[in-house]
Amino acid sequence: MADLPKVVSDASERLDRIYQILDVSDDVKERLRHPDVSLQVAVPVRMDNGALKVFPGWRVQYNTVLGPAKGGIRFHPNVNAEEVTALSFWMAIKNAVVELPYGGGKGGVQVNPKKLSKLELERLSRSYIRAIRPIIGPDTDIPAPDVNTNETVMSWMVDEFSQLEGRHSPAVITGKPIGLGGSEGRTAATGLGALKVLNMWVKKQDKNPEDMTVAVQGFGNAGYYFATNARKAGYKVVAVSDSKGAVYSEDGLDPDKIYQHKHEKQELKGFVYCDSSVNEEPETRQLSNDELLELDVDVLVLAALEDQITEDNANNINANLVLEIANGPVSHDGEKILLERNIPVIPDVLANTGGVIVSYMEWVQNRAGDYWSAEKVEERLTDRIERAASNCFDLAEEHELDLRTAAYLKAIKRLADAADKRGNQHYFNND
Ligand SMILES: NC(=O)C1=CN([C@@H]2O[C@H](COP(=O)(O)OP(=O)(O)OC[C@H]3O[C@@H](n4cnc5c(N)ncnc54)[C@H](O)[C@@H]3O)[C@@H](O)[C@H]2O)C=CC1
Ligand SMILES: O=C(O)CCC(=O)C(=O)O
Secondary structure, three states, rough: OOOHHHHHHHOHHHHHHHHOOOOOOOHHHHHHHHOOOOEEEEEEEEOOOOOOOEEEEEEEEOOOOOOOOOEEEEOOOOOHHHHHHHHHHHHHHHHOOOOOOEEEEEEEEEEOOHHHHHHHHHHHHHHHHHHHHHHOOOOOOEEEEEEOHHHHHHHHHHHHHHHHHHHOOHHOOOOOOOOHHHOOHHHHHHHHHHHHHHHHHHHHOOHHHHHOOOEEOOOHHHHHHHHHHHHHHHHHHHEEOOOOOOEEEOOOOOOOHHHHHHHOOOOOOOOOOOOOOOOOOOEEEEOOOOOOOOOOOOOOOOOOOOOOOOOHHHHHHHEEEEOOOOOOEEEEEEEEHHHHOOOEEEEEHHHHOOHHHHHHHHHHHHHHHOOOOOHHHHHHHHHHHHHHHHHHHHHHHHHHHHHHHHHHHHHHHHHHHHHHHHHHHHOOOOO
């Protein structure tokens, strides 16, 4: 038997604590330690110069006891088997936390998409779908966007799958543009959902958004929609960053102006804001990414990549609360230090579920052929994510757990119940 995935060994202490509270059979415990399917594929691409280049790709399905696998596709130079396995495990947990009828799924290609032309990117997207086609489908595994993939990439992928199947198959992938069966509200859902969870926490602490400062690491899809909605809700967004650097203003930034600048220049660096009617000096200043992480703010929001807070820098964090929108931005050891220092972490498996919740609604709409208004989507998102947040906050209080362990407790209970109900033969089809 291969070594256990690192994500499982990292979570083992947390799982042991959960098994003290929940009665979970040894069979289910053992099954949860291994992904169902882990597929590595070659993704060949004809480059514009005529050469053939092969990129490694993966699709992993982790525990599909609750339903088909669901989760995004990432294009990034650091993608590897271990990362995709961890991301698929977290998808299994988060889908169970928000009570979706899905297991965990995640995919990725090890590539720097910024170095590809648009046509090369389209060929890569189609080639990846051809490679993973045997294991995906509306009833088996439903991909979606993640880092460096977007609705255009999803359109090419749906088109490729539909051509291979010989029929239009919009429900195979979510995060599509509205004209191709996408849902209202999907693009903003991850950032907006995270804000709704933060608002619940703030209300519970008897705090007021207007008195709170926020720094946001990562200014892509998730970070931008969080920041712009947080500002509208009254929080003061004092800093944001992308991979090349950060900008800061004590008086608060306007995320929409920064978005415009980033769109024009492809980076935040160089963004300077000055309200000349009040001040001739620039009100913004540039920071390094590390400086952003160490700011003395009420909420530090992590919306970039994994392992941004680890045992190496957790002692330098000065925020009062960490909100994880990225998947896995605080390492296992980093979190231990934060919790010892009384800095709570609102975990990814709760905070970033807005995206997959609206993906689920897109899938439901595709299957019913009935499309909903933006208001209906937001109302359903709010209802589902607030219910999950409230469950996790209550479980944390009741069992004196940190919020991540409380979320895992809820998830493992659902996964174990479903496994038990499916019966012995589900896991032991040779018995
Ligand atoms: N887009 C979605 O619906 C969902 C995304 N997530 C997670 O949220 C995170 C971000 O995803 P997206 O916004 O979709 O990706 P994206 O590709 O749109 O944006 C990522 C952003 O992070 C920045 N970044 C990368 N390294 C950085 C660093 N060291 N410091 C500061 N900024 C850095 C990039 O420049 C970019 O602005 C990922 O972990 C993803 O898995 C989770 C749930 C759903
Ligand atoms: O929308 C989805 O299906 C999944 C999004 C995703 O990859 C994630 O939540 O990490």
